[in-house]
Amino acid sequence: MDRRSFLAASAATLLTPRTTRTLATDPFTLGVASGDPSADGFVLWTRLAADPLSGDGRGGMPSRDVDVEWQVAADERFSTVVRSGTAAARPGAAHSVHVEVAGLEPGRDYFYRFRSEGRVSPAGRTRTASAGEAPLTFAVAACAHYEHGYYGAYRRLAEQEPELVVFLGDYMYEYAPSGYTALAGRVRTHSPGKCETLADYRLRHAQYKSDPDLQAAHAVAPWLAAFDDHEIENNWAGDVSSTGAAGFTRRRADAFRAYYENMPLRRGSLQGAVLRVNRRVSWGTLARFHLLDTRQFRDDQACLDGVRAGCDERLDARRTLLGAGQWRWLEEGLRGSGTRWNLLGQQIMMAQRDYKVGPGREVNLDSWDGYAAERTRLLGSLAGTSNPVVLTGDAHMHHLAELKTDFDDPDAPVVARELVTTSIASDGDGYRDRTWIAEALQENPHISFIDQRRGYLMARLTRDELSVDFRTLDYISRKGAPARTAHRVTIPASERPPSQAARDAAAAHAGPPGRD
Template sequence: MLSRRSFLAAGFTTGLPSLVPSADFGEPFTLGVASGDPDPGGFVLWTRLAPDPLAEDGFGGMPQEPVPVQWQVLADPAGRTVVRSGTELAVRDWAHSVHVTVTGLRPGRPYWYRFKAGPYVSPTGRTLTAPAPGTIGRPLRMAVCSCANYQHGYFTAYAAIAAEQPDLVLNLGDYIYEQGSDHLLGPGGNVRDHGGPEAVTLADYRRRHALYKTDPDLRAAHAAAPWVAVMDDHEVVNNWTNLIPAERRQAAFRAYYEHLPLRPAARPGGTAVQLYRRLRWGGLATLHVLDTRQYRDPHLCGAGFNDCPAPDGPSRTMLGLDQEQWLLDGFHRSRARWDLVGQQVFFGQRDRDPGPGRLVRQDAWDGYTAARMRVSEGWVEAGARNVAVLTGDVHAHWAGDLVLDYDDPAARPIGAEFAVTSITTGGDGTDVDPVTDPLPAVNPRLKLHLRHRGYLMLEITPSTLTAAFKIVRYVSRPGATAETAATVRLHDRVPGLGAATA
């Protein structure tokens, strides 16, 4: 426990009216600190008080009462200059999580932050503000990640992301997995244990999120940079569509919000959560973050790879009408050098049938081809200068060209897709995969495929977008080093990868 003097030294006040005697809870910052969704004037700061993170009732060992949490934004990592400060009330209804919307800061620079609750001071996190509107400053260094199954391995790739000290971390979902301890990763079994059955209730989802944040590598990745996070399916249940019971969706959405640095607009109401949104990085990049789960039409033929005989009607939707219109409007209004579309499921065609048939994954955009065409034509008609789609979900690295007509070998690229591999899901990677290795031969638009765990590191300048495909060679034990297995570069006003693939 810190002495009165040590938290005075940290610059926090002592005169704050405390509604709870501090003796009523122990060290509460077990889940770390986080920041997210930066704009030119600020960002969101997050923490959650949980002295007993895995407490059975999902409340993290906190008392019933609200607890005031002081926060500070610092101009330097040592905390010599406090530039903003305030107090938020952490309440039991939201599992004593805290979301602070900070405004009025200077654009395009790093800041640091910390919290205090009772006598306890949190670790210090690093974050950034976005550049001023229209300006192009330093290159943007953005890490992209998805799919971190705790049972499948160690979060070594998160530690590597933390070490990169990126400007942004884009998390494309499967941040947690809902599966129970009995859900085994094939031969060799699980590396770690979820410690309970499949998450269904609010208490289950809260405990699962808390378990993930007990991992020091995940906490380090949050503390290193602001995150832009969006969910995929496993934050609720495998391959969910809006047919999943409302009560379960509500529980999963609420726990997701409680554990991520999301803006108040993303606070779930009823059975809906607003996660699609747009972030601008000056005049350099606009990031359109999509939600491909909540508003989609049901699968026509299940979620897996199959040759669906049912016709994909022209009105079927992946994004829902509102989000689709919002995206197309965004392409029209964007003045950025780079339009980045962060989303969950594979966008370009991936056909497993070497013959004339089409054996495609129905859960991905291949199962929603009319919607894919509307979105693709939308950015072409809008005259978007450079488009790159960033994708999660597939547990392997991929890079490919996007076209309007995948059956036309002469079709010119209209953009590129980079799909990021998993942090751990699938366990240790391989050099060969007999199922996916033939795909580039069948789909000449697919240029690069790697089967190890890892993340993507993008460096974006006005003239180039360079994607470093990072891999770790094992996750079944800690300590792998992150290697750059391939590098791909896009050039301003040259859609697609061309011959650029390394």
């Protein structure tokens, strides 16, 4: 049995189930997942749901704790089990399980599965981080609106068997059925109602997690994931609702709780009403991933949000996207990084993007363009960092961009590259109108590639270079589309020492860090 066939099959044939069975149906309907790898371990996740689309969000589970056994093995047939134990799936946590495994060997594959109520879960493959400079193959994905199409991109990603998946937000969408389908149409239908309560968010996550293509992408590799806006509400900012609805603080806390319950995050991530997703994961001495939170600590969007021209408020040096605390955390991580590469995973486009053709400028105030001074400070910090690359989601189309501390100066040095992944499903098939792409590239000379189709990024990182394939599918409105490489870029590693002068110049130009 080859690896792909093994991961696609149930592990029930490999582990003799106990005869005790109190649930009438399989509780492992939402699959399995792993995440946040370290050199000696990772997080294992599952959530029991005998009836995943039960309207109360409880997954058809009883109001009692349920024991869940777990195993980690060094081989696909589980002949060499290296770690095992039992965890309690509690009703207060939607019967989710988060197991933090440690004490394993660095830089190697492991296989895992669960057993509960006489049933055995599918098996997953995961991996510990390297301890040296071994090459890394990783995928980057974002934005998977369920109604806009099938998850063929997840399936094609899984078939390429990356060692890590970096997911950059909009894992699920909060809209009511047909709440955001004007451009893309509706291929599938959301669970009833707009997500506003804990039960609503749990049910929506269960609907998304029930998709077999998404389950395959989770089962193939560990994920490093963070939310953007739609896991809570479109374009929310800090404690401000984009719709001005009352009770947003409670709604956000419920959405955070449901997100944690349904993702392979460490137990310390959920801290009361705060969900900490900004974190660092090092892959030996090769790379350090700095995962950012660009929602929870930001000031409200300038000039009433949207794509607008003439918004001077966005240039205010006091405005912050990251918040002072996260800014200090990031600066410390960049300065202290001893890795060859530094990869920033974040949600919204960092490069300046002019949406207006001809004289004048229109920018998206929900992106870094709405927080221009803090962006300049950040790019100054990247100028003094070893081989920085920015990984981005949100835009629903591939972009390849050069990042500069001054985008209006054609001679300004490039301090980093930004790789923006298109969406897994959001906005449907894409390419309703291609004529604007040439105009957009002309208006934004620091952007060299745009593709509006659905897909993901597949990257190969070595000590000497980062090679990235921009993968696309021609359609998702029906199943079966192959994935193709629409564009490929190779970024060579630089041997130049970090430039403190560039950092100082950017800091002086942009002003002090934003407030908490």
